[in-house]
Amino acid sequence: xxxxxxxxxxxxxxxxxxxxxxxxxxxxxxxxxxxxxxxxxxxxxxxxxxxxxxxxxxxxxxxxxxxxxxxxxxxxxxxxxxxxxxxxxxxxxxxxxxxxxxxxxxxxxxxxxxxxxxxxxxxxxxxxxxxxxxxxxxxxxxxxxx
Amino acid sequence: xxxxxxxxxxxxxxxxxxxxxxxxxxxxxxxxxxxxxxxxxxxxxxxxxxxxxxxxxxxxxxxxxxxxxxxxxxxxxxxxxxxxxxxxxxxxxxxxxxxxxxxxxxxxxxxxxxxxxxxxxxxxxxxxxxxxxxxxxxxxxxxxxxxxxxxxxxxxxxxxxxxxxxxxxxxx
Numbered sequence: 252x253x254x255x256x257x258x259x260x261x262x263x264x265x266x267x268x269x270x271x272x273x274x275x276x277x278x279x280x281x282x283x284x285x286x287x288x289x290x291x292x293x294x295x296x297x298x299x300x301x302x303x304x305x306x307x308x309x310x311x312x313x314x315x316x317x318x319x320x321x322x323x324x325x326x327x328x329x330x331x332x333x334x335x336x337x338x339x340x341x342x343x344x345x346x347x348x349x350x351x352x353x354x355x356x357x358x359x360x361x362x363x364x365x366x367x368x369x370x371x372x373x374x375x376x377x378x379x380x381x382x383x384x385x386x387x388x389x390x391x392x393x394x395x396x397x
Numbered sequence: 398x399x400x401x402x403x404x405x406x407x408x409x410x411x412x413x414x415x416x417x418x419x420x421x422x423x424x425x426x427x428x429x430x431x432x433x434x435x436x437x438x439x440x441x442x443x444x445x446x447x448x449x450x451x452x453x454x455x456x457x458x459x460x461x462x463x464x465x466x467x468x469x470x471x472x473x474x475x476x477x478x479x480x481x482x483x484x485x486x487x488x489x490x491x492x493x494x495x496x497x498x499x500x501x502x503x504x505x506x507x508x509x510x511x512x513x514x515x516x517x518x519x520x521x522x523x524x525x526x527x528x529x530x531x532x533x534x535x536x537x538x539x540x541x542x543x544x545x546x547x548x549x550x551x552x553x554x555x556x557x558x559x560x561x562x563x564x565x566x567x568x569x
Contacts, residue, residue: 254411254456258430261409264437265453268446276450280458287463316464318451318479 280317285337286329287315293333303332398567403542405514405562411456415556417514419542422563428517428535432503441520444480444501451478452515459510468504468526468536474547475539477518477526478503498522504535506543511556514542534568541566 256262290300301311313319321329330337402422408429409416418429426434436445455464465476480501503518504526517535526532545551551560 254409254453256409258408258433260437261429261433261449264433264446265449268450272446273450273453276447276454280454312463313466316466316479317454318447318464 276318279319279321282321282326282337283315283317283319289333289335289337295333304328398569400565400567402563402565405542405558408515409452409456410556411453413458413556414456414460414511414513415558416452416456417512417558418516419514428538429515432515432517432519435519436501441480441501447480448478448501448503448518452513455513460507460513461510462507465505465507466502473540474506474508474543475536476505476507478505498524502526502532504532504539506539506546508543508546508558509553512553512558514539514546516542537568538566541568 254265256265290297295303297311297315298308301308304311314321326337403419404422405417405419406427407415408418408427418427420427433445436442439445451464458464462474462476466479468475468477499520499522501518502521504516506514506516508514516539519529519532519535521529521532523529526536545564545566550564551558551562553559
């Protein structure tokens with residue numbers, strides 16, 4: 252996300268939002284984008300779509316805003332009615348999982364953060380253990396056993 | 398009739414959308430700053446964060462009206478950014494049972510697909526914003542600004558709003 256606020260507190264507030272929540276919002280937006288695209292491709296108007304699902308047009312507007320929190324059941328219902336798998340595009344939205352490497356407790360200062368797309372083989376990692384998810388960011392702890 | 402002078406300033410910028418806000422003459426804080434101060438550490442902090450997330454995503458895509466909630470049936474550009482959109486049936490039922498209809502709204506003007514003017518907002522606990530005198534005034538102020546901005550005294554090139562960004566508005 253490239254947005255910059257020219258107000259230090261607003262920027263701080265945005266930066267402090269947990270990464271997993273940013274990821275959730277991106278997924279919601281991507282799902283709605285895919286839904287809009289599919290309706291357009293199939294030539295189905297918002298009104299027709301609301302009729303197909305027996306929902307109000309204002310409800311469909313909320314869905315298409317990009318910020319609606321769909322339940323799995325609603326997602327399935329939409330996919331069933333449209334006969335498509337809307338999650339295909341959404342799968343391209345991947346979390347920016349950060350791997351935290353720690354050689355040992357004594358060497359915490361040597362810990363490095365690596366993004367998911369980095370080539371782990373170059374870092375000579377042999378053993379991986381997923382430990383926990385941090386509240387402010389999705390972490391995977393990869394512990395190297397020497 | 399209320400009459401005040403405002404100054405519009407740039408407050409944030411994404412890849413495709415610029416966000417402006419405005420400050421009343423003689424006041425230190427912009428309307429968006431007032432909204433921020435009221436909610437950043439409140440019980441509505443999560444909804445405040447959701448609004449920031451929505452601004453961020455819109456900033457990188459487009460300020461097409463589809464991403465906003467219309468405020469009225471009128472053909473104006475005044476819209477709302479919602480906080481949390483909850484579909485969880487149990488939470489919805491619990492809130493209905495407790496008669497808790499409170500949601501956080503930030504009101505704004507979607508001037509073009511590239512320019513949004515963010516105003517003030519608050520907790521909407523009524524069916525419509527105009528049942529709440531405070532929220533109603535926030536929207537009336539934005540309607541007055543929208544009217545001025547669409548009187549062709551201003552122009553925009555991409556994300557840039559051009560013209561004299563200090564002017565007087567009137568509202569009821």
